[in-house]
Amino acid sequence: MSSWFIHTYIGLTVYFALVIFVQPLTPGLSGIGNIVDPNVVGETTENLMKRNTFINAGWDFNNEIENGEDDNWRMCVDGIGYPKLSWQFYKGDFLCPDGVDVLDLAYWLNHWLDNECITPNYCNRTDIDKSGQVDLIDYSFLAANWLKGVIH
Ligand SMILES: [Ca+2]
Ligand SMILES: [Ca+2]
Numbered sequence: 001m002s003s004w005f006i007h008t009y010i011g012l013t014v015y016f017a018l019v020i021f022v023q024p025l026t027p028g029l030s031g032i033g034n035i036v037d038p039n040v041v042g043e044t045t046e047n048l049m050k051r052n053t054f055i056n057a058g059w060d061f062n063n064e065i066e067n068g069e070d071d072n073w074r075m076c077v078d079g080i081g082y083p084k085l086s087w088q089f090y091k092g093d094f095l096c097p098d099g100v101d102v103l104d105l106a107y108w109l110n111h112w113l114d115n116e117c118i119t120p121n122y123c124n125r126t127d128i129d130k131s132g133q134v135d136l137i138d139y140s141f142l143a144a145n146w147l148k149g150v151i152h
């Protein structure tokens with residue numbers, strides 16, 4: 001992944017993150033250009049592929065609640081890639097590991113017939129169509145994506 005892509009990718013996170021990370025040629029050099037901004041942090045490629053780098057900076061990830069329960073971000077395994085936005089995953093893929101599997105089904109079943117699902121997280125995202133209730137329509141999304149994204 002080129003540094004250009006990383007800068008562009010990270011630039012898209014402004015609306016969701018308290019701290020922006022960049023991958024400068026000289027790791028540890030913070031800020032953009034000649035501007036020193038404590039909210040722009042230079043990091044190594046290795047650290048940009050670690051979930052805790054972002055969680056410690058306040059990013060709201062899945063499988064943690066200290067930074068919120070909207071779970072805007074997701075990265076299941078360190079060292080493989082960069083964080084992705086939760087909506088980039090298959091509908092029905094609620095939990096790590098990646099892919100729609102029996103763990104996601106069990107999670108979804110725990111919300112069966114929950115109602116009053118409202119923004120921002122619609123009953124922990126199990127109200128997939130955002131109708132306000134967890135029902136068979138939501139199950140149809142999960143079933144349509146069954147085993148998609150599972151790494152064998
Ligand atoms: Ca969270
Ligand atoms: Ca999953």
Ligand SMILES: [Ca+2]
Nearest residue numbers: 127131133138
């Ligand atoms: Ca629904």
